[in-house]
Amino acid sequence: MSNTDIEIVVEDPTAPEADSPAVASTGVVEVVVSLLLLALALTLGWDNWRTGAAWDSTGPQAGYFPFYLSVILGAASLYGLATAFLSRKEASETFVTRAQLRRVMAVFVPTLLFCLATQFLGLYVASFLLIAAFMRMVGKIALWKSLLTAFVFTAVMFVTFDIAFDVIMPKGPLEAAFGY
Amino acid sequence: MEAFGLLMHGFAVLLTWKTLLLMMVGLVLGIFVGVLPGLGGPNGVAILLPLTFTMDPTSAIVMLSCIYWGALFGGAITSILFNIPGEAWSVATTFDGYPMAQQGKAAEALTAAFTSSFIGSLVAVLLITFLAPMISSFALKFGPPEFFAVYLLTFCSFVGLGREAKHKTVISMSLGLLLAGVGMDTVSGQLRMTFGSTDLLRGINFLVAVIGLFGISEILLTMEERLALRGHAAAISLRVVLSVWKDLPKYWVTLLRSSFIGCWLGITPGGAIAASFMGYNLAKRFSKDPDGFGKGRIEGVFAPETAAHASGTAALLPMLALGIPGSGTAAILLGGLMVWGLNPGPLLFVEHKDFVWGLIASMYLGNVVGLVLVLSTVPIFASILRVPFAAVAPMIVVSCAIGAYAIQNAMFDIWLMLGFGVVGYVFKKIGIPLAPFTLALVLGSRAEDAFRLSMIGSGGDMKVFWSNGLVGSISTLAIVLLFWPAIDKAFGGVTRLLRPAKTVS
Numbered sequence: 001m002s003n004t005d006i007e008i009v010v011e012d013p014t015a016p017e018a019d020s021p022a023v024a025s026t027g028v029v030e031v032v033v034s035l036l037l038l039a040l041a042l043t044l045g046w047d048n049w050r051t052g053a054a055w056d057s058t059g060p061q062a063g064y065f066p067f068y069l070s071v072i073l074g075a076a077s078l079y080g081l082a083t084a085f086l087s088r089k090e091a092s093e094t095f096v097t098r099a100q101l102r103r104v105m106a107v108f109v110p111t112l113l114f115c116l117a118t119q120f121l122g123l124y125v126a127s128f129l130l131i132a133a134f135m136r137m138v139g140k141i142a143l144w145k146s147l148l149t150a151f152v153f154t155a156v157m158f159v160t161f162d163i164a165f166d167v168i169m170p171k172g173p174l175e176a177a178f179g180y
Numbered sequence: 181m182e183a184f185g186l187l188m189h190g191f192a193v194l195l196t197w198k199t200l201l202l203m204m205v206g207l208v209l210g211i212f213v214g215v216l217p218g219l220g221g222p223n224g225v226a227i228l229l230p231l232t233f234t235m236d237p238t239s240a241i242v243m244l245s246c247i248y249w250g251a252l253f254g255g256a257i258t259s260i261l262f263n264i265p266g267e268a269w270s271v272a273t274t275f276d277g278y279p280m281a282q283q284g285k286a287a288e289a290l291t292a293a294f295t296s297s298f299i300g301s302l303v304a305v306l307l308i309t310f311l312a313p314m315i316s317s318f319a320l321k322f323g324p325p326e327f328f329a330v331y332l333l334t335f336c337s338f339v340g341l342g343r344e345a346k347h348k349t350v351i352s353m354s355l356g357l358l359l360a361g362v363g364m365d366t367v368s369g370q371l372r373m374t375f376g377s378t379d380l381l382r383g384i385n386f387l388v389a390v391i392g393l394f395g396i397s398e399i400l401l402t403m404e405e406r407l408a409l410r411g412h413a414a415a416i417s418l419r420v421v422l423s424v425w426k427d428l429p430k431y432w433v434t435l436l437r438s439s440f441i442g443c444w445l446g447i448t449p450g451g452a453i454a455a456s457f458m459g460y461n462l463a464k465r466f467s468k469d470p471d472g473f474g475k476g477r478i479e480g481v482f483a484p485e486t487a488a489h490a491s492g493t494a495a496l497l498p499m500l501a502l503g504i505p506g507s508g509t510a511a512i513l514l515g516g517l518m519v520w521g522l523n524p525g526p527l528l529f530v531e532h533k534d535f536v537w538g539l540i541a542s543m544y545l546g547n548v549v550g551l552v553l554v555l556s557t558v559p560i561f562a563s564i565l566r567v568p569f570a571a572v573a574p575m576i577v578v579s580c581a582i583g584a585y586a587i588q589n590a591m592f593d594i595w596l597m598l599g600f601g602v603v604g605y606v607f608k609k610i611g612i613p614l615a616p617f618t619l620a621l622v623l624g625s626r627a628e629d630a631f632r633l634s635m636i637g638s639g640g641d642m643k644v645f646w647s648n649g650l651v652g653s654i655s656t657l658a659i660v661l662l663f664w665p666a667i668d669k670a671f672g673g674v675t676r677l678l679r680p681a682k683t684v685s
Contacts, residue, residue, distance in 0.1 A: 029609070029610055030610050033607075040355075051370060058367075059367075059632060059636035060635055061368070062367070065361065065628045066372065069358045069361075070354075072354045073350075073351060073355060076347045076350040076354065083347065095610075100405075103404055104400050104403060104605075106403065107399055107403045107573060107577075111396070111598060112598065114578075115598055119591055123585065127574075127581075130578065131571075131574040134570060134574040135568075135574070139570020141570060149571055153578070154578075161230070161582060165230075165231060166234055167231075167233060167234070169582060
């Protein structure tokens, strides 16, 4: 194989370090998830019992089917909890390293802020801010490229959904100023 | 012959400039989502679903199914050129596809992948054409107990035949079924599991859950890894295509075997992942040169791609005929049908003939057009990977939010999508499968209705699920599949006991 065959190369300057310490093990996360699912099963089970999980003159009550599903979910979660405690292999496996978590947070936090901004500023302004800020701050892409990409993408979305396909998205003060 | 006539009618419905244009748009979008890291067939279909809300059902489903075919084709590009399987079922394709690319035979590998995808899909579509109407007309005789037994069979086979830990599949499935019941009870009108929230009155829309579970979680997972790529550029010439096609008859056994495996595992919920690996392993096992596999054999590309695509396509058969999707993507397509007020299942073949046969015709046409399109545009799509992920990721997030909001015009759904994104990320990392969750969420209310109607009809007697030969057989099969691992182990033990005896004789 000649080297000229390799033509597409994309580097990742922010790649997570391979030797980053573990933040949590898979075993611990399995225990936490099992406990949360167990709590959910108990809550939903209680709510369905309250709604009515027995029979009346018309047949099974509204909570009948979901109540027994809550029981199944609770039992499977308990089994999962026991397995997570007993499994040595999973207890030693890394769920996420510190470097990986930092990168996941670099997406999650802006997404969370984007949802919040959508509520107050409308979807299109929030989209513009998310794309421009993410490209600039996380991707270290030139400011003009980030702003231009964010503007073009947001404009294309607006034209496609709100105008061409008549799918109305949440609007904010900026769109209101333009009469939308 | 009746099926053939109806299929021709389907082509007549389909062959309008508007539908053909939508087909092309769907295919291009599909290849695009297949190539992009952090997206794939199910995510692409779910995210782009709102685009189809204002279309008529036939145009909409044609576009959505073409997104699906396109994504399947697109996945092979990254597997072969970059050794990055876009989907789990593309893993087996990398075993021989990437070594072929390293040997300077990327064009041959890509042609082989696209052609075998086409063959696999074609065999499955032929099966759908002739089998689906028969199954659906048979299913017209079903009552609530039979339908519940079929749902039970689907759920049990996911638990019994799935590769994941059984309790994790049960968790995923029961959680999906529970969330499907949130909101107003369709029979009594009573509110349940809403805890006083007005937003939960509408229930949890499964498309919102899917966008979060697949779209947002995939972005989080993709971001976690190193995003550097080093791969091959490839352009496919007509000469290469013709030379690969000339050799096709040599591999007819492999293609036929993989198609059969794919169709079988697509109809039963074995799935495309199992099909691709089984196709690859059997091709290796029956090959005269098994040691050559993994070093760049074209057969190693033909086998998994044919099986995976046959499986992906065949998964639409139970969806159309019975209203029970055979895969996660089929479940999303089924959700799409429900958005347009269509009720997938046996009645669809009676009440919406134009729609069903238009869809089946689009499977033929979409695959032919997709094959031509993908063969001629590989360099363009491969170069998409040069776009930095930091630009792609926020655009996918925005597309997900638009998709989630558009379904019910509710801001709450955007928050719900984010929540499901985190759930999907954690579930994927600890091995809780998401496909049973999706399936349960989409089938939950139908399964509950069938169960309640059966119970009301029988006065609460569970024997109704064994009240005649048909429902009894399906229910028994469901129980057998639920305990399949234990039964298999028991039979495995017997096999082990027999093996030395055979050797001695």
